[in-house]
Amino acid sequence: MKRFTFWLLALLLLLGPHSQTASAQTVNIDAALRYWEMTDALRQDQPLTDAMWESFLAVPANNRYVKSVFGSNLADLNSYRRAIEVVYRPSLDSLRQAKLAAKKWYYVLVNDYKQREPEYRQYLTETARQPAYLDLMYRYAYEYLPQRAHTTVQNLQLAYVAIGNDAISEQAGLVFSLKSAVDWNKPKNGILEAHEMHHQLRPGLDFSFAPESDQALLWALNVVLNEGVADLIDKKAQLASPADSAEIHRWLLAGAPGVIHKLDSVLQVGARATGPLPAISYYRRLYKGSTGHLPGFYMSRIIERNGYVRPMLANVDNPMAFFQLYQKAAQKDKTHPPQFSAAAVRYLKQLEKRYVAAARASAKNASEAAH
Structure with a gap:
């Protein structure tokens, strides 16, 4: 499968009284593309094998996201895996309908990804081509940071995954689930990214010396x-x-x-x-x-x-x-x-x-x- 990594340049961030020096931003969508590749096979009623699942989890953004959101809770992660298989395989459709009727959360969430796939694909295409939030995420984050923290992150890494409904901020960069990226920004474009950027910029203290x-x-x-x-x-x-x-x-x-x-x-x-x-x-x-x-x-x-x-x-x-x-x-x-x-x-x-x-x-x- 062809991989796409989009290098984006924020030419000038006019944030506050001073202009900020632009820095390269990387938007990586490999994890989302791998999800759709995997679910294409499930639509052909192929089982979700251990090899397919492990290959999916090995994609760097998936790996980071799953570790952050699921942690060591393998039972929940396996439940999510099962929901993906049930939602996409035609032979399991009656079970899918029963789980949705019972409002089982993982099935509702995975079904959202299935039903809204064209919307999510379009969002990724537009975001990768011209992400409107690059300046907004700094501007909104600065509103709740002291002046000393009005800096920028050099070589910021951003990635999108097609699982879950959350976003994470780590030293390695930001990872957004597509559902959160699309839905959480509806009231005001860029606020989800700004929330995660705030975590990157907020001065923190290391208390590891404490007993x-x-x-x-x-x-x-x-x-x-x-x-x-x-x-x-x-x-x-x-x-x-x-x-x-x-x-x-x-x-x-x-x-x-x-x-x-x-x-x-x-x-x-x-x-x-x-x-x-x-x-x-x-x-x-x-x-x-x-x-x-x-x-x-x-x-x-x-x-x-x-x-x-x-x-x-x-x-x-x-x-x-x-x-x-x-x-x-x-x-x-x-x-x-x-x-x-x-x-x-x-x-x-x-x-x-x-x-x-x-x-x-x-x-x-x-x-x-x-x-």
Whole structure:
């Protein structure tokens, strides 16, 4: 199968008061093309063999996306594989219809890819030829970043996959599922890409020097900040869209108060030092697999609504500051969102004093050594 890699040049990004130097962008669609090659065989009622599946997963963008979204959950990944075979093979159509009638999510998702394939193919063709979002993703990301982070990513790698409904941002670049790229951008073009670009540009702190007993909690606090601030770029626009509002409420807002109450309980345990804190697996379950979107978007909305965006961006690398700003905003907010206990806030301040200055000093030293 012929491979297509499209080299794109953003000639000038007029973002803010200063022009940014253009850099090459690579948009790779190999993973999507391999998906359609694989499903063409399934349409001929060929079985989805281990060899076909492993070859599909070996495509770099598929490999990165699957590792990020499914992790070590092989049961879910195998369920997704089965859904692909059932949806595309003619001899399994009665089973497909039964799964769709039962609203089994993986079958609904794969069926969307089957039914909308012409739309997705057209999107890829237009995106590869002239991606309209290249300047927008920086412009929108900069709105929720401090001035020092208004930079560009050199030789940015972007890729599209034809599986799932998510996007990932890693050092190796950005990977978008076609469904998320098409649907999530409907309220405002470029906001999904801007969300992922925010992750590339946001200054972060390395807390790996902290003792293992604190690592999971620091991770849990940091992912809430990481996704919460970036969600103001795209989830806020989706919340204002009649087509998406109900889903955003269901997914990210309705359950957030309960999650905040449980985080408060964890922080109180830490404050009392009466026992070990939960492992990362606990927080993944608590966040419903959202890696911090829940309760991050809920918290960042409260912070923004009550006028604390500027201090939030000034401390966009500091998860403990984010939680303390939420506390101030919640105390002020007329909708009476849940607040953290006094003991939890004291513990957040202890964690901040213990780790933030040291992490910032380490980052500064590393930067100076690199230059």
